[in-house]
Amino acid sequence: MLKLFNTFSKKIEIFKPINPERVTMYVCGPTVYNHPHIGNARPAVIFDILFKILKDIYPEVIYARNITDVDDKINDAAKKNKENISNLTQRYSTAYEEDMKNLGIIQPTFIPKVTDNISSIIDMISKLVELNHAYVANNHVLFDVESFPKYGEISKLKQKDLISGARIEVAPYKKNSSDFVLWKPSDNDTPGWSSPWGRGRPGWHIECSAMIKKFLGNSIDIHGGGQDLIFPHHENENAQSTCANNSILAKYWIHNGFVTFNKKKMSKSLDNIIILNDLKNKYRGESIRFALLSAHYRQPLDWNDTTMMNAENSLNNLYSILLNNVDIKPKISRQTNVEKNLLNDINTPEAIASLYSTARDLQKAKKNSLKSEIKGILLRESYFLGILQKEPNEWLQKSDLLSLTDKEINNLIRQRSLARKNKNFQEADRIRKNLLDNGISIKDEKDETRWTR
């Protein structure tokens, strides 16, 4: 039984899909105008786990995670770089896909792009105009918030609160200050498509509404994203879709908390954004993923000096246990404690605690038949979390991060073994120190010496 916290009700609810034969989930992906940062990675990892859990329960799960490749931030970035817009979006889409792959994220069913779905967007806007939920003013098409009395039901924000808190000048052609743009005109230097309202481009929120309808249907089970999307993005999506389709947009709204840096939200002005690409040279994706799972998804996750060290050490220990049992054949396992923890509103810290418990059991088990059983459980558990899927030695030797070549290392180890055999411990220690200075640590086992970077 899957339980999820629904932003809409502010309660943990039992998940009951609209159609158990076909479960649908949509997660707001990135706007591709710069390198993905650690905050982009968090929802991707969380919903990756939820996707796996759902796939395990239901016969068909359709998961769409979009790429927003039409946006004024993109236009600005391209202008600044003096770069062609499609070049820029292509470059950063690829970067995003690579970073996600590096984090061990499996492919969603669909990765729709806005530029491929302009006609669906125009169709939906036309429908909203036709139904008097939208109006044309000053070459823009705007959503008429007053036509949707439930506006604010997701974010729990009231009209008057929004107005009093408004920090931005209201465009004079808006009927209501909360009305938002569905379509806006483009000049010749800006990307645009022909439409009933002239050459232009979609506003920020309509693309998700249109792509959800096209790829998943009018009403979906789960709609997810970062907490910052609750308002205005999801509020506006909900208004558009509900009005255009005359049916609810999503049954469960799931939002993840922020990644903070030293307790502060990452932002450009503070210059504290952690770019995944910068992390990649020092740490492996799996460590980053593990770090992202260390806090419950609705809590803030603080990124600081020790976050990655902690994750690396933890994974090293877990992989060491797997290495100790490398010859044990895992037995296929059924449902595990980790899954139970994940079914409980994706409680990843508790799941990790269960994983450790299994790992300890594996380490302690004496009989091979028991080891085989526990190893099967451990591997199944770590599959859902998306970790520990590599060969232990591959992980521990960090073959992907190079200093000395493997050949050089093995040579030195051979020399050291010889020195040890001759009780020349001074020489043996000298070689070990030399290796250590190069970032190689070794451990002597019964009949061989293993090394790790």
Added chain:
RNA sequence: GGCCGGGUGGCGGAAUGGCUACGCAGAGGACUGCAAAUCCUUGAAUACCGGUUCGAUUCCGGUCCCGGCCUCCA
């Protein structure tokens, strides 16, 4: 100003009306030529003040502090 979250050991981080998980780091021991790894053992926390209760970290009220949203943002 309006609306939300949150304050748990050295650090990270769950859970709970009744011995406070788990991890990382630390300490001691076994093992080792010495290490490392592993195993065993171990110290260490619920912001503050009231209230309800046999019992509160958990529920209620207040205080202080931190963060977020109301503008683009995962």
